[in-house]
Amino acid sequence: MVSFPMRRDDAAPEENWATTPLVPASSVAGAALAVVIAIMTFLAALTAGFALLLTQASHEWRGQVGVEMTIQIMPRPGRDLDADSRKAVEVAANFAGLSDARPLSKAQSEELLAPWLGAGVDLGQLPVPRLITLRRDDTKPLDEIGLRSALDAALPNANLDNHAVWMQRLTSMADVVVASALGVFALVLTAMGLAVGFATRGAMAGAKEIIQALHYVGAADSFIAAEFQRHFLRLGLRGGLVGGCAATSLFLALGAMSRHWITSAGGEQAEAMFGAFALGWNGIAAIAALSLGVAALTALMSRIIVLRSLRRLD
Amino acid sequence: MVRFENVGLRYGMGAEILRDLSFDIAPQSFQFLTGPSGAGKTTLLRLILLALRPTRGLITLFGEDSAALDKSAVTRLRRKVGVVFQDFRLLDHLTTYQNVALPLRVLGKDETSYRAEVLELMDWVGLGERLHAYPPVLSGGEKQRAAIARALIMRPELLLADEPTGNVDPVMARRLLRLFQELHKSGTSVVIATHDLNLMDQFDGARRLVLGDGRLHIYD
Numbered sequence: 001m002v003s004f005p006m007r008r009d010d011a012a013p014e015e016n017w018a019t020t021p022l023v024p025a026s027s028v029a030g031a032a033l034a035v036v037i038a039i040m041t042f043l044a045a046l047t048a049g050f051a052l053l054l055t056q057a058s059h060e061w062r063g064q065v066g067v068e069m070t071i072q073i074m075p076r077p078g079r080d081l082d083a084d085s086r087k088a089v090e091v092a093a094n095f096a097g098l099s100d101a102r103p104l105s106k107a108q109s110e111e112l113l114a115p116w117l118g119a120g121v122d123l124g125q126l127p128v129p130r131l132i133t134l135r136r137d138d139t140k141p142l143d144e145i146g147l148r149s150a151l152d153a154a155l156p157n158a159n160l161d162n163h164a165v166w167m168q169r170l171t172s173m174a175d176v177v178v179a180s181a182l183g184v185f186a187l188v189l190t191a192m193g194l195a196v197g198f199a200t201r202g203a204m205a206g207a208k209e210i211i212q213a214l215h216y217v218g219a220a221d222s223f224i225a226a227e228f229q230r231h232f233l234r235l236g237l238r239g240g241l242v243g244g245c246a247a248t249s250l251f252l253a254l255g256a257m258s259r260h261w262i263t264s265a266g267g268e269q270a271e272a273m274f275g276a277f278a279l280g281w282n283g284i285a286a287i288a289a290l291s292l293g294v295a296a297l298t299a300l301m302s303r304i305i306v307l308r309s310l311r312r313l314d
Numbered sequence: 315m316v317r318f319e320n321v322g323l324r325y326g327m328g329a330e331i332l333r334d335l336s337f338d339i340a341p342q343s344f345q346f347l348t349g350p351s352g353a354g355k356t357t358l359l360r361l362i363l364l365a366l367r368p369t370r371g372l373i374t375l376f377g378e379d380s381a382a383l384d385k386s387a388v389t390r391l392r393r394k395v396g397v398v399f400q401d402f403r404l405l406d407h408l409t410t411y412q413n414v415a416l417p418l419r420v421l422g423k424d425e426t427s428y429r430a431e432v433l434e435l436m437d438w439v440g441l442g443e444r445l446h447a448y449p450p451v452l453s454g455g456e457k458q459r460a461a462i463a464r465a466l467i468m469r470p471e472l473l474l475a476d477e478p479t480g481n482v483d484p485v486m487a488r489r490l491l492r493l494f495q496e497l498h499k500s501g502t503s504v505v506i507a508t509h510d511l512n513l514m515d516q517f518d519g520a521r522r523l524v525l526g527d528g529r530l531h532i533y534d
Contacts, residue, residue, distance in 0.1 A: 024407045213403040216363065217464065218393035219420035221385065311385075 022214065023207055023231040030235055033199040037239025038246070040192035041294045044185055045247030045287045051181035052283050058174035065163045065170070069134040074157040075127035081106070084155055085130045091150050092134055097142025100135040192294065193301060200232065200302040204309055211310070221310040229303040236298030244291030251279045251287075315341050315472060315503055316362055321371030323357065330369070332357060333528040339472070339505060344498045346514045347507040349525035355507040356400060358525065359474045362505070363397060364388050376471070393417070396465030396502075398475040402457045404449040404464075410456075411436065411445040414463040432467060439463045439493070440486075454481035462490060466497065473497060475506045479513055491516055 092101040316339035373380040439459040479487035
């Protein structure tokens with residue numbers, strides 16, 4: 001082959017120039033796509049985070065409500081509610097599977113109505129039912145049908161409420177909200193996928209001459225696709241991490257604020273619905289995984305689109 | 315090495331711009347492809363490079379029928395061909411060094427494995443002081459030499475050069491021609507598309523392929 005004269009050593013490059021991306025790294029479209037990915041990741045992380053909080057809260061509701069049952073003693077003319085309450089506790093005490101049976105006094109029962117009727121209302125003349133709270137013993141099975149029959153036989157004015165209807169409603173509501181959140185999550189990801197698709201095609205159109213030159217110097221389609229994949233992976237990582245960090249920061253801030261508000265009535269309601277906004281390490285790990293997943297999805301989509309486009313180009 | 319048999323090319327439903335081209339490019343041969351501007355020299359080079367498909371006829375490259383090649387086979391064959399484009403096709407966001415090294419980079423080679431070779435070639439074509447420069451700041455002649463170096467770095471079996479001396483002064487043109495001659499002597503087949511008669515006169519032994527009116531006339 002041609003014998004080329006040796007060059008001077010002092011002109012050797014000081015760095016490995018081959019690391020310069022073949023797809024130009026900085027462009028207005030690339031920066032815009034990183035912003036779009038950041039926003040979409042933020043929205044997806046918020047949706048997923050709220051769905052996670054609600055799922056956790058729903059499990060807590062079900063756990064709390066499920067271990068308790070209530071006997072209601074309805075006021076009837078001629079019946080002594082205190083005696084009926086004691087009788088109901090005696091009946092319940094005969095059943096294994098219950099760890100505790102605690103009757104609420106008249107005053108305690110009236111207190112429960114205070115949020116609806118207001119404080120300072122004299123309820124002495126109203127027929128307020130008495131409640132006995134029963135706590136299940138997790139270690140022993142409870143004969144719920146037998147308990148209901150025994151109560152019916154002993155007290156005609158007693159009702160056993162196992163909270164099944166309430167739990168069913170809570171479960172249904174939580175399921176609907178979580179399903180809606182997942183739907184929004186899927187829509188956000190779809191929108192992001194479309195944005196990545198448009199951006200990839202735009203980047204390919206902008207790099208048409210580069211692609212042509214690469215083909216002429218012997219680059220395989222897979223090599224060109226890998227270059228685009230690297231370019232979009234960088235954009236996806238940048239956008240995904242910014243969006244994920246923003247969502248994590250928001251959840252941490254909401255958690256801190258909820259700890260301040262917990263004493264107010266509104267704070268109690270919010271805590272009942274969503275817990276203490278404490279996403280926990282699992283939630284933060286899920287958002288981190290989402291951010292990385294978004295970057296991987298961006299890279300993978302761009303690779304597929306580039307390969308398909310190059311095949312059509314042929 | 316390259317064989318054209320009754321090759322014709324037309325764009326769309328228009329008239330044929332190249333008609334009944336039949337010729338061979340033998341291994342270790344040297345030829346000029348010439349003809350007036352617009353005669354189809356660049357188009358013919360693109361046909362040889364398999365960047366265009368003929369409307370009719372048979373093109374065989376390195377013994378393989380181009381009509382039967384899939385994309386990976388085309389890529390494999392292109393790696394045996396060095397091309398110098400008239401418009402250089404250098405990538406503006408890469409340095410001159412990176413542009414010259416591009417054919418080796420697309421093979422997935424480690425940069426340190428070819429650095430010395432690239433630097434040696436760049437020095438030889440007179441670009442040893444322009445390693446860090448980007449194409450937009452290179453002169454026309456420097457771009458030309460960078461494009462030539464990029465075409466040679468793979469030590470191709472066939473070199474296609476489209477007006478390789480169009481942007482350089484006569485001294486540099488002679489130097490580049492000597493480079494092509496050395497390359498030819500070392501076993502590479504060379505096709506130089508040019509309408510520079512002085513350049514052709516400097517190499518009497520070369521075959522001349524003359525394009526005119528869409529047809530090819532060969533003067534051995």
